Amino acid sequence: MRMSLAQRVLLTWLFTLLFLIMLVLKLDEKAPWNWFLIFIPVWIFDTILLVMLIVKMAGRCKSGFDPRNGSQNMKKKVWYLIAMLLKLAFCLALCAKLQRFTTMKLVYVFIPLWALLTGGMVELGYNIFYVRRD
Numbered sequence: 001m002r003m004s005l006a007q008r009v010l011l012t013w014l015f016t017l018l019f020l021i022m023l024v025l026k027l028d029e030k031a032p033w034n035w036f037l038i039f040i041p042v043w044i045f046d047t048i049l050l051v052m053l054i055v056k057m058a059g060r061c062k063s064g065f066d067p068r069n070g071s072q073n074m075k076k077k078v079w080y081l082i083a084m085l086l087k088l089a090f091c092l093a094l095c096a097k098l099q100r101f102t103t104m105k106l107v108y109v110f111i112p113l114w115a116l117l118t119g120g121m122v123e124l125g126y127n128i129f130y131v132r133r134d
Contacts, residue, residue, distance in 0.1 A: 003052075011045070011048070012045070015041045015042070015044065015045040016041075018041040019038070019039070019041040019042050022037075022038045022040075022041065023038055026038050034099060035094075035095040035098040035099045036095045036099065038095075039091055039095055042091060043088075043091070046084060046087065046088060049084060050081075050084055053077060053080055053081055053084070054081075056077060057074070057077050057078075057081070060074065079119070079123060082119070083116055083119065083120070086112045086113070086115055086116040086119075087112070087113075087116060089112040090109070090110070090112040090113045090116070093108070093109040093112065094109055097109050
């Protein structure tokens with residue numbers, strides 16, 4: 001289940017384009033669609049990424065796999081999984097707020113996004129400043 005770089009870029013571009021077209025139609029009030037419907041391209045793309053990530057993580061369960069070889073790699077994949085779930089939580093909270101299903105304050109809607117951005121900054125700092133001592 002490997003995709004070439006060109007396929008990943010094309011898939012990302014396609015789903016982003018679909019999302020932006022639907023968003024513009026909604027914001028211009030040309031389409032009276034539900035906000036959850038507008039975010040369907042984002043959720044389809046995230047589902048594809050989650051399935052690919054889970055398949056790669058499940059590959060570690062094969063017999064004959066040495067867990068010492070990929071402990072750093074597994075930590076990175078767990079972070080990716082957490083990041084995807086935080087993004088999903090943010091999108092769901094945002095859609096619920098925009099659709100007026102909840103009276104939640106906007107500050108609370110953005111908590112998953114802030115956690116995601118903070119985690120991303122920590123990972124970036126760790127990757128930049130971490131020096132291996134062999």
